[in-house]
Amino acid sequence: MADPDSLGFEHMGLDPRLLQAVTDLGWSRPTLIQEKAIPLALEGKDLLARARTGSGKTAAYAIPMLQLLLHRKASRADGEARRGGRDPVSRVEPPAAAEPAAAGLPGAAGGGRS
Numbered sequence: 001m002a003d004p005d006s007l008g009f010e011h012m013g014l015d016p017r018l019l020q021a022v023t024d025l026g027w028s029r030p031t032l033i034q035e036k037a038i039p040l041a042l043e044g045k046d047l048l049a050r051a052r053t054g055s056g057k058t059a060a061y062a063i064p065m066l067q068l069l070l071h072r073k074a075s076r077a078d079g080e081a082r083r084g085g086r087d088p089v090s091r092v093e094p095p096a097a098a099e100p101a102a103a104g105l106p107g108a109a110g111g112g113r114s
């Protein structure tokens with residue numbers, strides 16, 4: 001299944017947590033579709049790829065997706081920290097109180113023509 005001549009996961013610039021996860025799964029090498037797709041997806045390219053069932057397509061798109069999410073979270077947290085605030089990703093805020101449906105609309109109480 002894995003391509004013995006493939007560039008290893010460790011050469012793809014993956015987040016250490018993803019590399020660890022791949023190692024924990026016992027995946028020593030990427031499959032062909034992973035080797036071809038992951039670097040392009042990490043560059044932000046849009047891909048349409050086809051490979052046999054069971055060839056590892058799920059990880060071919062899930063690994064770059066997780067990497068982009070991890071980096072987005074890290075850069076948002078950095079930006080927030082530089083502004084002296086808290087990490088907006090880990091912050092849990094209750095939803096804002098619902099506005100009255102007609103508030104501010106012409107014809108609503110206080111907002112329309114009289």
Ligand SMILES: Nc1ncnc2c1ncn2[C@@H]1O[C@H](COP(=O)(O)OP(=O)(O)OP(=O)(O)O)[C@@H](O)[C@H]1O
Binds near residue numbers: 001002026
């Ligand atoms: N690099 C890898 N090394 C070893 N095993 C892998 C590797 N990548 C995926 N696998 C394993 O291969 C199996 C098939 O992978 P997966 O289901 O992702 O393939 P798929 O191409 O998405 O299949 P399908 O077409 O059925 O959706 C899974 O058990 C998965 O854990």
